[in-house]
Amino acid sequence: MRDHKTDEMHTPDIEELMGKSFECPECGRIHSMDTRKLIIGEGLFVDISREIDELGLRGKGLIVCDRNTYKAAGCRLIENLADRDVSLFVFEREDLHADAHSVGRLMIAMADDPAYLIACGSGTITDTVRYVAFLTKKPFIVFATAASVDGFASGSTPLIVDGFKTTYPGKAPLAVLADTEVLAAAPRKMTAAGFGDVLAKIVAVIDWKLARDVGGELFCPLICRMVEKAVDDCISLSGELAKADPQACGKLMRVLSMTGIAMQMMGTTRPASGGEHHISHLLEMKDIRLARRGSLHGDKVGIGTLISLYMYREMFGAHSMPEQRGHLSEKAWTEEIRRVFGDMAERAISINESCPPEGEVWDEQKKIIEKSMSEYGYAYLDKYCGRIGEFASMIRAMGGPVLAGELGYDKQDLYDAIAFSKEVRPKFTILRIAERFGRLYELASAIAADPEIVLR
Ligand SMILES: [Zn+2]
Ligand SMILES: [Zn+2]
CATH class of the missing domain: 1.20.1090 (Dehydroquinate synthase-like, alpha domain)
Known part of the structure; x- marks a missing residue:
C-alpha cells in the first residue's frame, strides 16, 4: 500500500488519486482506489493494445458489447487488437438490463476462461461485466461508449434480481478509457442522461451531510468536496454538451468518472x-x-x-x-x-x-x-x-x-x-x-x- 498524504483542505484532482491508497487527512480512514488509469481523449483506438500491455494484462481477452456498442466502438476495438488473443461477445437481447439474466449469459460466454474482460458500452454492460469479473476474479477494463452514467469506476454493482434493485459487491475496473469522438457520436439523450446523473449529486451531497448529522453515517469532507466541485464544473458545460462538443463530452465523462471514483474511495454509494x-x-x-x-x-x-x-x-x-x-x-x-x-x-x-x-x-x-x-x-x-x-x-x-x-x-x-x-x-x-x-x-x-x- 502506497502512502499518499494530501494537504488539508486540498481538493485533489482525479489523476492524483489513480491506483492509490492513502490515509485521509480529513476523515482519518484509508481511501483506496483500485482503478489505475483514466484515459479520455481522441484517437484512443490506435494505442489500445499498448494501454492493455501497460496494465499488465496478458493472455486471452474477451470484449463484451451489445449490438449498438459493437457498432460504436467494439468493431474498431477488435480490429485494433488484432495482434492479441482477443475474442468478442455481443449481447443480442434488445432490452438489456444488468440483471441475473445478463450475468448468467455472460458467464456462459466465458467457457474458454478468458484472462481479462473489456466492457465496451455504458452502464448496463459495465455493471454486468463488473459483477462477472468479481465472481470470476478476473481483471477488467472499461471502454466507455457514452457519457451516460457515473458507475464506470465504481466498486459495487447495482443489479436487478427477482425484480428488486439491490447493490451487490463488485470490483473496480483497472482502467476507464473513453474516446471523445465516440462519446460525442453517442445518441444525444445519453449525454443528457449523464448530465442528469451528475446533477443528482446536488441532492446526494445534502442528503449525505444530513444522514451524517442525524444518523451518524460515515462521511468524508474531502470526498464530498471532490463531488461538489465536479458538479459545479459540469453545470458550466451544459451549453457545449447540448451541441455534442467532443471536448465537453470528454469533460462530462471525467466528472462522471470522478463521482464513480468517489464511491470507490468511500466504499459506499x-x-x-x-x-x-x-x-x-x-x-x-x-x-x-x-x-x-x-x-x-x-x-x-x-x-x-x-x-x-x-x-x-x-x-x-x-x-x-x-x-x-x-x-x-x-x-x-x-x-x-x-x-x-x-x-x-x-x-x-x-x-x-x-x-x-x-x-x-x-x-x-x-x-x-x-x-x-x-x-x-x-x-x-x-x-x-x-x-x-x-x-x-x-x-x-x-x-x-x-x-x-x-x-x-x-x-x-x-x-x-x-x-x-x-x-x-x-x-x-x-x-x-x-x-x-x-x-x-x-x-x-x-x-x-x-x-x-x-x-x-
Ligand atoms: Zn476521507
Ligand atoms: Zn446514478
Missing part, C-alpha cells in the same frame, strides 16, 4: 446517490415488473433530482423548519407497500420500519436538522433550489426528459415513486425527512397531480 436515485430505482423496478421497456438510468435520476430539489425547497426554502403533520398508520402503510411492490412487498416490509420515529427520538432529530440547516443547509439550498427550472432547460437542450410523463409514466407511477421509493433502501434522504415531517404523501400527491409545479 453515498457520495453519488440520494433520494433522487431511489425515485429512479422504483420506476425501474416497476418497468421490470410490468415488462415495460425501460428508459436510461440518468433520465429517471435527472427527473428524481428536480423533484427532490423541489421537495427541499418546499420544506426548507423559507429558512425555517416545516410544520409537523401526521403520519400514515401502520395499516395504511402496509397496504400501500403491498399495492406498490406487489410480489416484492414482503421484502420491502422486512427491510423498513413501518412508522417513522416519534416522540423524544424525533424531537432530538429535528433539533439536529434545524442546527444543520442553519449551519450549511439553507445556504446550500439557496445556491441550487432557485435553479430547478434552469437545470430542466439544460437537460431539455440536450434532448433529455424532465417530466416523468415524457418517459411514459402516469400519475400513479409518479406518486408511487415519490411516496414509496424510500422503501427500496432503508437510507436517510429527503424522502425520509419529508415522511418524518408528515409531508411526503401530500408533496407526492401535489407533484403527481401537476408535475410541472416542480419546474416553476
Whole structure:
C-alpha cells in the first residue's frame, strides 16, 4: 500500500488519486482506489493494445458489447487488437438490463476462461461485466461508449434480481478509457442522461451531510468536496454538451468518472446517490415488473433530482423548519407497500420500519436538522433550489426528459415513486425527512397531480 498524504483542505484532482491508497487527512480512514488509469481523449483506438500491455494484462481477452456498442466502438476495438488473443461477445437481447439474466449469459460466454474482460458500452454492460469479473476474479477494463452514467469506476454493482434493485459487491475496473469522438457520436439523450446523473449529486451531497448529522453515517469532507466541485464544473458545460462538443463530452465523462471514483474511495454509494436515485430505482423496478421497456438510468435520476430539489425547497426554502403533520398508520402503510411492490412487498416490509420515529427520538432529530440547516443547509439550498427550472432547460437542450410523463409514466407511477421509493433502501434522504415531517404523501400527491409545479 502506497502512502499518499494530501494537504488539508486540498481538493485533489482525479489523476492524483489513480491506483492509490492513502490515509485521509480529513476523515482519518484509508481511501483506496483500485482503478489505475483514466484515459479520455481522441484517437484512443490506435494505442489500445499498448494501454492493455501497460496494465499488465496478458493472455486471452474477451470484449463484451451489445449490438449498438459493437457498432460504436467494439468493431474498431477488435480490429485494433488484432495482434492479441482477443475474442468478442455481443449481447443480442434488445432490452438489456444488468440483471441475473445478463450475468448468467455472460458467464456462459466465458467457457474458454478468458484472462481479462473489456466492457465496451455504458452502464448496463459495465455493471454486468463488473459483477462477472468479481465472481470470476478476473481483471477488467472499461471502454466507455457514452457519457451516460457515473458507475464506470465504481466498486459495487447495482443489479436487478427477482425484480428488486439491490447493490451487490463488485470490483473496480483497472482502467476507464473513453474516446471523445465516440462519446460525442453517442445518441444525444445519453449525454443528457449523464448530465442528469451528475446533477443528482446536488441532492446526494445534502442528503449525505444530513444522514451524517442525524444518523451518524460515515462521511468524508474531502470526498464530498471532490463531488461538489465536479458538479459545479459540469453545470458550466451544459451549453457545449447540448451541441455534442467532443471536448465537453470528454469533460462530462471525467466528472462522471470522478463521482464513480468517489464511491470507490468511500466504499459506499453515498457520495453519488440520494433520494433522487431511489425515485429512479422504483420506476425501474416497476418497468421490470410490468415488462415495460425501460428508459436510461440518468433520465429517471435527472427527473428524481428536480423533484427532490423541489421537495427541499418546499420544506426548507423559507429558512425555517416545516410544520409537523401526521403520519400514515401502520395499516395504511402496509397496504400501500403491498399495492406498490406487489410480489416484492414482503421484502420491502422486512427491510423498513413501518412508522417513522416519534416522540423524544424525533424531537432530538429535528433539533439536529434545524442546527444543520442553519449551519450549511439553507445556504446550500439557496445556491441550487432557485435553479430547478434552469437545470430542466439544460437537460431539455440536450434532448433529455424532465417530466416523468415524457418517459411514459402516469400519475400513479409518479406518486408511487415519490411516496414509496424510500422503501427500496432503508437510507436517510429527503424522502425520509419529508415522511418524518408528515409531508411526503401530500408533496407526492401535489407533484403527481401537476408535475410541472416542480419546474416553476
Ligand atoms: Zn476521507
Ligand atoms: Zn446514478
